[in-house]
Amino acid sequence: xxxxxxxxxxxxxxxxxxxxxxxxxxxxxxxxxxxxxxxxxxxxxxxxxxxxxxxxxxxxxxxxxxxxxxxxxxxxxxxxxxxxxxxxxxxxxxxxxxxxxxxxxxxxxxxxxxxxxxxxxxxxxxxxxxxxxxxxxxxxxxxxxxxxxxxxxxxxxxxxxxxxxxxxxxxxxxxxxxxxxxxxxxxxxxxxxxxxxxxxxxxxxxxxxxxxxxxxxxxxxxxxxxxxxxxxxxxxxxxxxxxxxxxxxxxxxxxxxxxxxxxxxxxxxxxxxxxxxxxxxxxxxxxxxxxxxxxxxxxxxxxxxxxxxxxxxxxxxxxxxxxxxxxxxxxxxxxxxxxxxxxxxxxxxxxxxxxxxxxxxxxxxxxxxxxxxxxxxxxxxxxxxxxxx
Ligand SMILES: *Cc1c(COP(=O)(O)O)cnc(C)c1O
Numbered sequence: 001x002x003x004x005x006x007x008x009x010x011x012x013x014x015x016x017x018x019x020x021x022x023x024x025x026x027x028x029x030x031x032x033x034x035x036x037x038x039x040x041x042x043x044x045x046x047x048x049x050x051x052x053x054x055x056x057x058x059x060x061x062x063x064x065x066x067x068x069x070x071x072x073x074x075x076x077x078x079x080x081x082x083x084x085x086x087x088x089x090x091x092x093x094x095x096x097x098x099x100x101x102x103x104x105x106x107x108x109x110x111x112x113x114x115x116x117x118x119x120x121x122x123x124x125x126x127x128x129x130x131x132x133x134x135x136x137x138x139x140x141x142x143x144x145x146x147x148x149x150x151x152x153x154x155x156x157x158x159x160x161x162x163x164x165x166x167x168x169x170x171x172x173x174x175x176x177x178x179x180x181x182x183x184x185x186x187x188x189x190x191x192x193x194x195x196x197x198x199x200x201x202x203x204x205x206x207x208x209x210x211x212x213x214x215x216x217x218x219x220x221x222x223x224x225x226x227x228x229x230x231x232x233x234x235x236x237x238x239x240x241x242x243x244x245x246x247x248x249x250x251x252x253x254x255x256x257x258x259x260x261x262x263x264x265x266x267x268x269x270x271x272x273x274x275x276x277x278x279x280x281x282x283x284x285x286x287x288x289x290x291x292x293x294x295x296x297x298x299x300x301x302x303x304x305x306x307x308x309x310x311x312x313x314x315x316x317x318x319x320x321x322x323x324x325x326x327x328x329x330x331x332x333x334x335x336x337x338x339x340x341x342x343x344x345x346x347x348x349x350x351x352x353x354x355x356x357x358x359x360x361x362x363x364x365x366x367x368x369x370x371x372x373x374x375x376x377x378x379x380x381x382x383x384x385x386x387x388x389x
Contacts, residue, residue: 057216075106103380114210115141127200133186136165143174156186204239214245236350238304240313247316267322272297276326299349351377
């Protein structure tokens with residue numbers, strides 16, 4: 001039922017394709033691996049077949065990393081609402097502002113999609129313990145999906161992470177290690193401890209499958225917008241799986257013939273002023289991003305000083321004709337309050353940051369009043385309420 005065939009280097013460096021029936025994490029060259037499908041054969045798959053399918057991201061199973069004898073590890077993730085944000089849009093002079101509300105996923109963020117895919121594969125590959133470093137939401141999702149899969153979960157989280165993130169990992173039975181440092185330090189410690197023990201590491205882009213879950217956001221957007229791309233996608237960016245996943249999906253959707261001859265959306269990568277490695281690299285015109293020193297922001301999902309898929313994020317932003325911009329923390333909080341007050345949607349600071357980005361792009365004339373704009377509200381406000389003061 002799935003056209004999943006192989007894993008390939010994302011660069012690509014020229015290394016031969018790898019067998020997805022074995023455990024693989026990074027390419028031998030150190031770059032992320034990507035799942036590849038037989039897209040020529042997949043042209044036989046019709047988008048009409050989606051009608052009446054289960055309302056979660058596994059409705060796109062033909063282009064998901066799963067084998068015929070497997071059942072996905074699912075908690076109903078995906079098919080989140082695409083809200084036509086008329087009231088919020090009116091405050092900006094936009095008739096066609098939409099919010100893709102990812103806060104309504106299990107564990108309150110889009111991270112559920114990635115972990116559903118990654119842990120489905122981990123289980124299929126015989127893993128017993130899932131491990132990862134996290135800023136918060138990825139750990140919550142990993143803990144929940146590990147529990148659903150009957151696997152153990154080891155979460156490594158900076159010790160200054162917000163309390164609800166730590167508590168929620170424990171709620172799902174995960175073992176939590178508090179790390180004195182950033183997510184990059186947590187990653188190093190998790191790898192050192194887990195390698196000899198055979199833990200299955202689901203760090204961002206260090207395994208090829210979380211991005212496959214995240215890419216379903218683009219499939220859904222296409223389906224929910226009746227197979228017309230919006231003009232703009234505004235996405236808060238940390239490790240970049242959301243951006244990279246959707247960019248990959250655009251390619252797949254075109255190649256299977258579901259949407260052809262349309263301009264892809266301009267991708268806008270939004271970061272925090274206190275941690276903006278991608279924005280800096282975009283402005284400097286470099287292919288990769290230098291690590292950010294002293295990363296600091298209230299948007300935990302954006303506190304990622306070094307992204308292993310930096311070149312893939314930058315490629316998506318540039319090839320789409322998009323842009324990258326950084327937002328101060330205080331403006332993000334105002335953005336959360338505006339989304340809440342004008343539209344009744346619960347937004348994390350990351351979602352608030354996306355609104356601030358839209359305000360700026362409207363003000364400088366980049367976004368025109370008639371443009372269609374999709375704001376990705378990547379998570380809900382509830383785990384961050386302390387930032388409201
Ligand atoms: C992780 C996270 C992000 C950043 O997503 P990436 O795929 O790592 O770029 C944005 N918002 C929220 C709420 C997150 O949890």
